Amino acid sequence: EVQLVESGGGLVKPGGSLRLSCAASGFTFSTYNINWVRQAPGKGLEWVSSISGTSNYIYYADSVKGRFTISRDNAKNSLYLQMNSLRVEDTALYYCARSEGWGPGWFDPWGQGTRVTVSS
Amino acid sequence: QSVLTQPPSVSGAPGQRITISCTGSSSNVGADYDVHWYQQLPGTAPKLLIYGNTNRPSGVPDRFSGSTSGSSASLAITGLQAEDEADYYCQSYDSSLRGWVFGGGTKVTVL
Numbered sequence: 001e002v003q004l005v006e007s008g009g010g011l012v013k014p015g016g017s018l019r020l021s022c023a024a025s026g027f028t029f030s031t032y033n034i035n036w037v038r039q040a041p042g043k044g045l046e047w048v049s050s051i052s053g054t055s056n057y058i059y060y061a062d063s064v065k066g067r068f069t070i071s072r073d074n075a076k077n078s079l080y081l082q083m084n085s086l087r088v089e090d091t092a093l094y095y096c097a098r099s100e101g102w103g104p105g106w107f108d109p110w111g112q113g114t115r116v117t118v119s120s
Numbered sequence: 121q122s123v124l125t126q127p128p129s130v131s132g133a134p135g136q137r138i139t140i141s142c143t144g145s146s147s148n149v150g151a152d153y154d155v156h157w158y159q160q161l162p163g164t165a166p167k168l169l170i171y172g173n174t175n176r177p178s179g180v181p182d183r184f185s186g187s188t189s190g191s192s193a194s195l196a197i198t199g200l201q202a203e204d205e206a207d208y209y210c211q212s213y214d215s216s217l218r219g220w221v222f223g224g225g226t227k228v229t230v231l
Contacts, residue, residue, distance in 0.1 A: 037166075044222060050220070097166075104153060104154075104220065107158075108168040109167075
């Protein structure tokens with residue numbers, strides 16, 4: 001069964017840092033692009049970042065560029081999101097999701113999410 | 121403001137047909153980037169519902185269908201059921217933003 005499991009969320013003060021992880025299983029991790037998507041409380045979905053299978057291609061939303069860093073360890077079947085200079089508006093449920101299909105593709109499946117709260 | 125525009129809510133009686141619109145622009149849907157749809161049941165992660173504008177993943181009932189026209193896309197649900205109460209999101213790729221974009225989401229209520 002294809003599965004993604006996020007971890008690492010928590011409560012952090014504005015300006016602080018946090019590192020999220022996403023553990024993958026059930027598929028050949030290194031051959032897939034993986035994404036981070038977040039959802040603020042009561043709000044919609046926002047794409048955050050994407051990384052190609054070999055880490056050659058990395059993309060960020062403007063809202064996190066320069067503050068967040070996506071990375072992966074294919075030997076550990078794991079994806080990471082290093083979040084620095086956190087802001088209150090970064091408070092959200094963070095999902096990892098696998099890219100599928102042709103062109104930019106779609107996201108399937110999604111993990112269950114890990115919650116990040118930025119508050120003083 | 122989301123790059124893709126969806127109505128905040130749509131409702132219908134059991135058995136009815138409803139549609140959810142998703143309006144984009146010349147840098148995403150209008151540029152022929154595919155539209156995908158996700159269903160998010162309360163308290164759960166999003167689940168792929170329609171991919172590549174019109175395709176249903178295995179296990180998704182044929183009551184759900186997708187279409188596109190110009191810079192817009194639509195999700196139709198026929199034979200509406202109580203279990204369809206959820207939030208629905210459209211997604212595409214935007215060449216100007218160089219990233220994936222989502223609609224603001226539509227809450228479907230079964231009356």
